Amino acid sequence: MLFAVSANDPVNAEIAAAFDELGTLYELDGAISYRVLAYRQAAKAIRQSPVSIAELTRAGRVTELAGIGKTTEEKIRALLEEGSIPSAEKLKRKFPPSLLEVTLIPGLGAKTVRRLYEELGVASLDDLREAIAGEKIRALKGLGPKAEENIAAQLEKLGADGPAQRTLLSDALPVAMKLAADLSEHPASSAVEIAGSARRRADTVKDIDLIATAADPNALAKALADHELTASAGNPTANGVKVTTHNGIAIDLRIVAPEAYGNLLQHFTGSAAHNVALRERAVGMGLSVSEHGITDTESGGVTVCATEAAVYERLGLRYIEPELREGRGEIKAAAADELPELIELEDIRGDLHSHTTLSDGKNTLEEMVAAARAKGYGYFAVTDHSASHGFGDHVTAERLEERIDEIAALNESLGTARFRVLAGSEVNIGSDGTLDYPDELLERLDWVVASVHTSFRMGREKMTARFLEAMEHPSVNCIGHPSGRMLLRREPYDFDIEAVVEAAARTKTMIEINGNPNRRDLNEQNARLAADAGVKICLNTDAHRVRTLDFMVYALATARRAGLTKAEVANARPWGAFRKLMKR
């Protein structure tokens, strides 16, 4: 794993991984399922925490997180102090660590894996291959030739491209939209919608869920199986079909009767955690929720809902936007009518991070500005890389001076048009927190984004101090892609997010949500934290060409998942009001 190297504490992702592993070990050991579930939920809570779990634990506050109780707290302490969890060590003496990778094979759960281990001595993926070659699995009671074949097929798949990969939302969403549009146009269909994590606009997705109603369900399922994007398909039935596209994305189409369309869409939009919380609430009301309807437990009467809004209404809740459905307290908020009014794309009035051919962009200043105007924005900051950027894409102080004049002339030529181009820069924050242009030049700029592009692994304290130093600079308006994460590729660097947002609020430095779909940085948890601290958030694209000005939708998606309102987003204001929020 690619974690920042420091002699300090394990980061949240490492602690979470330890609890996921512990859950699997207990599952192999035959513990009651709720105990296993509890560890998985603890792992999730740890992974999603915006603040350091190690620090929270030392402060005695970690049990404030939902899903973390006294036992988990003790185990985290052991992990911090001794480097491992005693109960996990004990279980690892019982089950070889290589057995854990066997549980990763789809279709093989803990119960089966344990039987394979105890009855056939299968302790690793290699052992499993041997057992299949010797046709030993089909001899086990309850398993047969078909089960053996399925395991063999999954093993082969695993060998080809490793365990199931997640896909960036930006790779999956266009495919999902194309398929939903084509299926909508099919004569047999009456409604098709994207559900699942793609509808919730998560950072990455495992597959794409499509929900439909159709006059001829078999024909619609067949249409997807025969679609030009489909590489392989399962058996199409009236209930739907599962296919894989040529670019390897799994698609799951489900077709239902129109009366229960709302129930089904709600169910398959998820998340699992949201649905669990929803059903728990329903049980308390004497109701039982499923994808087919809402049943009154006493009378047995079933309410079917054509819309999602009707599902939530029946449960005494305001409609909950898909982006909020992650089981992070949105049900309680909906019950109390305290859901935030989420920001919309139409609210965005400007984009404050972009590049041109002056550094590493692909379009000229004029082309980028014309495209930004066409989006209906009122202002647009051009922020090419700075003097020390490297890769031959740096901008010298002299060249930036010329750029400032070019932009002044451009603004002049726009005349009475209600549009303003901001002369800006994306300035490198050096490892000591200093910037790579002289102060006098920075003062001449309208807008300065400061970002870290070097020395990612300097350690938590130094990295935090580096940000604080940059934010104290009077010319720095905004921090760019603060965590440096690259989704599916690079972990965020280690820094104290709480200290950074506190300093940002104090110094009136904004923090961006970078909309590049590889980044989405701030992430949703940290964006919530920043907004709560009083930091004004910018939704930016970091566009390097005209086309990627569209990345605003991903910045918006993260903002909505963070529950941000229009008031919490700086560039949801017209220029006059935005300007008043600026540090200078």
Place this chain on the structure above:
DNA sequence: GCCGTTTTCGGCCCGACTGTTTTCAGTCG
């Protein structure tokens, strides 16, 4: 193991599919 608009104990969401079975366990979402 966690948690509290019935509860500090006793519950803890719901159904489909698959492969193996003559009624169900395991897995998944």
